[in-house]
Amino acid sequence: MMDAVTVPPFERFYETWSGEILAxxxxxxxxxxxxxxxxxxxxxxxxxxxxxxHGRELRAWAYTIAARVAADVHRRRRPAAEAVEGTADDSRxxxxxxxxxxxxxxxxxxxxxxxxYGYDLSYEDIGAALGSNADAARQATSSGIRRMRRKELQ
Amino acid sequence: MTTVPDSLDRRFRAAAASxxxxxxxxxxxDSPFGMLLLAASPRGLCRISxxxxxxxxxxxxxxxxxxxxxxxxxxxxxxxxDEYFEGRRHSFDLELDLVGVGPFPRRVLDELALVPYGEVxxxxxxxxxxxxxxxxxxxGTVMNRNPLPIVLPCHRVVGSTGxxxxxGGGLERxxxxxxxxxxxx
Numbered sequence: 263m264m265d266a267v268t269v270p271p272f273e274r275f276y277e278t279w280s281g282e283i284l285a286x287x288x289x290x291x292x293x294x295x296x297x298x299x300x301x302x303x304x305x306x307x308x309x310x311x312x313x314x315x316h317g318r319e320l321r322a323w324a325y326t327i328a329a330r331v332a333a334d335v336h337r338r339r340r341p342a343a344e345a346v347e348g349t350a351d352d353s354r355x356x357x358x359x360x361x362x363x364x365x366x367x368x369x370x371x372x373x374x375x376x377x378x379y380g381y382d383l384s385y386e387d388i389g390a391a392l393g394s395n396a397d398a399a400r401q402a403t404s405s406g407i408r409r410m411r412r413k414e415l416q
Numbered sequence: 417m418t419t420v421p422d423s424l425d426r427r428f429r430a431a432a433a434s435x436x437x438x439x440x441x442x443x444x445x446d447s448p449f450g451m452l453l454l455a456a457s458p459r460g461l462c463r464i465s466x467x468x469x470x471x472x473x474x475x476x477x478x479x480x481x482x483x484x485x486x487x488x489x490x491x492x493x494x495x496x497x498d499e500y501f502e503g504r505r506h507s508f509d510l511e512l513d514l515v516g517v518g519p520f521p522r523r524v525l526d527e528l529a530l531v532p533y534g535e536v537x538x539x540x541x542x543x544x545x546x547x548x549x550x551x552x553x554x555x556g557t558v559m560n561r562n563p564l565p566i567v568l569p570c571h572r573v574v575g576s577t578g579x580x581x582x583x584g585g586g587l588e589r590x591x592x593x594x595x596x597x598x599x600x601x
Contacts, residue, residue, distance in 0.1 A: 271478040271485040272438075274471075280425070285418035300420075301428050308437045311484050 322373035325391035329381035371406030439482030443490040460511030466585035506533035
């Protein structure tokens with residue numbers, strides 16, 4: 263399939279989404295940790311940028327990276343004692359698992375499912391990531407989940 | 417709408433520039449000769465443009481060098497240009513990236529780079545130096561498309577009668593550059 267949405271120069275991607283992503287990270291982590299996480303998010307984006315095949319869903323892509331960085335920060339914050347209690351299986355971050363399971367979903371549904379169940383984002387934030395709203399995010403998430411169930415049953 | 421604080425924005429851009437992940441870093445420079453855009457790839461300075469439209473320039477740079485284009489400080493070229501504009505520098509000590517420039521333009525630009533500060537040559541003479549004596553007009557085209565004006569001194573090339581003829585950045589700038597260098601009184 264031909265895709266007319268080309269990936270813009272990184273500068274434009276950064277200028278367009280940096281403010282929103284910073285606001286998101288401040289909500290997730292508080293102002294103090296948000297700054298390091300912001301830099302890490304956009305450096306990771308830069309690292310992955312020339313692997314992008316099209317320019318659709320760049321906003322959701324940016325949120326996914328930011329959510330992953332925030333999850334890493336949360337994990338580091340967790341006291342060591344608590345981490346020891348978990349079994350080896352539990353130590354696998356939720357997002358790794360859900361990203362794997364959601365592979366093959368249409369992009370919007372995939373992003374919604376991953377952000378909801380992998381990163382525990384609110385529907386408001388997912389709506390922002392998808393460029394829509396909370397209702398649309400809820401809908402995309404549940405139709406993604408339904409589709410995953412159907413796939414499982416096959 | 418959240419805006420990214422200046423300090424954080426600067427910190428990210430500097431980190432990106434030193435990460436080795438950029439295809440091109442570019443900087444906007446408010447010079448005595450007007451607004452300039454400078455751009456550098458990991459191989460060297462690759463673009464100088466007068467009165468830039470950043471949106472169009474970043475698109476062009478992305479096409480030529482790769483998508484990872486970001487505004488980031490280019491301190492060394494900027495400092496050298498500053499010194500040049502103040503009359504304290506007569507030659508540039510910079511790596512240049514002329515990737516994508518064809519063989520003929522490349523030979524012409526190499527020859528152009530040898531024209532000393534404060535002197536002028538002619539389109540015809542440059543054509544003769546690259547062994548294409550009848551290609552003065554083609555040399556003019558190369559000058560017009562020079563990706564690195566000032567550093568590759570196309571302002572030092574004039575018509576056979578001494579007339580300034582043309583300049584990508586406008587004739588007024590050409591005249592001022594030659595006056596700065598003492599090539600015009």
